Amino acid sequence: MALSGVEIFKYLPKTNCKKCGHPTCLAFAMKLAAKQASLDSCPDASEDAKKLLGEAAAPPIRGITLGTGDKAVKVGDEICLFRHEKKFFNPNAFAVAIRASEAGDAAAKKIEAVKASEIDRVGQKLRVDAIAVADEGGDAAKFASVVKQVVDGAPGVPLILVSKNPAIIEAGITHCADKKPLIYAATAENAEAMAKIAKEKKASLAVAADGLDALTALSEKVKGLGVDDLVLDSGARKAKDMIEHLTIIRRAAIKKNFKPLGYPTIIFAGRDNAVAETVAAAVGVMKYASIVVLNSIEKWKMLALLSLRQNIYTDPQVPMQVAQNVYKVGDAKENSPLMITTNFSLSYFIVRGEVENSKVPSWLAVMDNEGLSVLTAWAAGKFTASKIAQFITESGVEKNVSHKELIIPGYVAVLSGALEEKLPGWKITVGPREANQLPTFLKARA
C-alpha cells in the first residue's frame, strides 16, 4: 500500500539537513509520497527506512521491458482498474506467433509483415510489437533456427520464446541472449530449470499455471528462485475466463497489493477464424492483458486492434489531438465548402462524421488549439479571429479552393465580424451550433 507523507516522515532522520535538496524532512516526505523524489537523495536514511519505503514505493504491478533498444516495449506498471480513474499507462504489446513448423518461407512472410506493420494514427506510430517463436514437436535445432531467422530478419524486435522444455529454450536463447527476451514458460514441472536460464541470460520469465491458485503458488516459487521479471498466464483462453482471471489479477495487485500477482499478464488469443481472433484479442486489450499473442497479423486486424488499444490507453484527462491540417472530406473540389473546427479529436470526429453523412464533399480546416473543443478554445483565447486568420493564411488552403468563404461553428458566431476584418476579401459564414445540424446546413447550400 502507498504510504502517506506523514507516515514516510516517521522513518526519515528528521534532521532537516537539506542535503536532499528540500527545506525540511517533512517536505521531502511529501515529495516521496507524491513519487516526485527518491529516497536515494537522503544520505542518512536508515536501512530499515530504505527497506520499508522501497517496498511501499514498488508499483503494485511490476513494469517489465521486453527486448532492448529503440523497439523495446514496457508493459505492466499500471495503477488503476478503470481508465477514468486516472489512465492506463503502458499499452499492451501485440505479438505474432511463428511456429517452428513455419520455418522458412512462412516465417519469412510473418517477419516481413511485422516489419511493415507500422501505421500512423492520430499522430502516433503503432505497430506489432513482438514476435513469439513457438516450439512444436520438441525439435531444438529447428526451434533455434527459427529464432535465428527472426533475429536476423527483424533485428531489434522483442522476442518471446515459447516452449515448456528448458532444453529447447536453451537452444533458442543462444541467438538472443543479450536481447532480453521473454521466456514462456515456467511451469510447476520445470520451474527450477527455467528460472536458472532466465537468471543466467537476464531474460524475463512467464509463469504458466492452470488457474489462479496454482498461478499464485508458482509465481511465489519462481520469485523465490531469484527471478524478478515475471509475466503471468493463468491458462485462460475463453473470453469469459480471460475477463475474470485478468480482473482478479489486476484487483488483487492494485487493491490488495498482493505481490504474487503483481506482474504483467500474457494471453493467447488464437482462434481459427481471423475475425473471431480479433474480437477475442479485443477483450484482452480492454480488460488488462499486458501481452496479447496472435496467430496472424492481417493488416485489417492490426488496424482494428491498434486503434482499440490507442482508444483504451488514451489519457482521459488529456484530450486526444488531431494534427492541424486542412482535411479533404469526400471528393472535395475547388468550389467545395470550407469549414473550420478545433483539433480536439472528438470535435473533429463528430464534425467529420456529420460532413460525411451529408455526402457534400468539403474541406475541413482543423486548427491546433491544444485539443480544446470549440467553445473552450474560444473561451481560453485560443480560437480567436486573429489566430484563425493566421492559420487560414498560412495553411495554403487558398491553393485548394477557388472561393473565399469560410464557415465557422455557430457557437463562435461572435467572431465573424472580426474575422472578416482580419481576412480581407473573405466571406465568413456562420454554420450551425451543433455538428448534427451540418447535413441539413450543407445540403441546403449544395
Next chain:
Amino acid sequence: MALAIPKETYSGKIYHVQLGTGAKAVTIGGASALPFLGFEGTFPNKPAVALEIMDIAPDDWPETLRKAIGGASASPVQWAKFCQQNGADIIALRLMGTHPDQKNKNPEEAAKVAAEVAAAVDIPLVILGSGHAEKDTQVLQAAAAATRGKNCAIGKAVEENYKTVAAAAMANDHKLIAMSQLDVNLAKQLNILLTQMGFDKERIIMDPMSSALGYGLEYTYSVMERIRLAALMQNDPMMQTPIVCDIGANVWKVKETLAPEAEVPEWGGLEDRALAWEAVTASAMVTAGADMLIMRHPGAAAKAKEVIAELM
C-alpha cells in the same frame, strides 16, 4: 500466500426489461455485477443483438454492407425477415425516410411500415425515428400507436422531445429508449426527467450515445463504465436501466468501413476490415456494459453473438 479472490460488494442491480411478446420475447438487463464477472454476480440475460432495417432502401449505406444484405432490403418486411433468419434477436426499424432531408415521409406512412414489420416477424421490434427531434415526435406517436400490444422499444427520446416520445410509449405500452449526449450526468438527468413525468424507470433503456472504434470509442466506453459503477456500487436507481448501443450507424460511416484497399493498401482488405470494425466496436460496448446492440452487418452481428456466447 494464498489468494483471496478480491470480490466487490454490489448493492445495486440492473432492471430487467422485456421486449416483444410470446415465445420469442427477449429480456435484457438483470446484471448484478460488472460485465461478465461471474465470480461475483449473476447475468440472467445475455446482451441482445438487434439488426437494423429502414423504411427506405439503404442507398447511402456502403457497398460492403449492401452486399451483405443483398436483395432483401427491397422492402422493410422482406428485410426484417432476412434479419430474423440471419440470427437477429431483435429487429431495429429506423424510420429514416421520415427525415425532412430524406424522403420526408409523413407519420402515417411510417406507422404503416412499422405495423407491417411488426406483423411480419415474431421477434421483438425497436422503432427508431430519424433523429430529427421535432419530426420524430409525430412519427413515433403514430408508429407507437400502430404497434400497440407488441411491446416494442420506441426511441429515441432526447432532451428536446422526451415528453412527447415518452407519452407515446406510455400510451401504447411500449418501452422507451432515451438518449443523452455522452455524459454520465446527462444520462441520469434524462432518466430523472422521464420519471418525474410519470414514466416507469423500469421501462427505460438508456442510450449513452455510441461511437465507432477509432472515433471517440473511449468516451462511450468510459461513460458506460461509470454509469454501470454508479448503478451497481452506489445503487443509483436512475442509472440501473439497461444500456443500448446504436453502433451500426456510427461504424458504417467511417473511412475504415468505406475505403477500398486500393486507396489504403496499409489497411488491408475492406470486407474483413469493415466487418471487424463493427464486431470489435460491439465487443467493446458489451465489455463496458451494453445490454443491447443495434448493428447493421449480419456477419458482424454473428461475430458479436459468438463473443457474447463465449463471455456468458
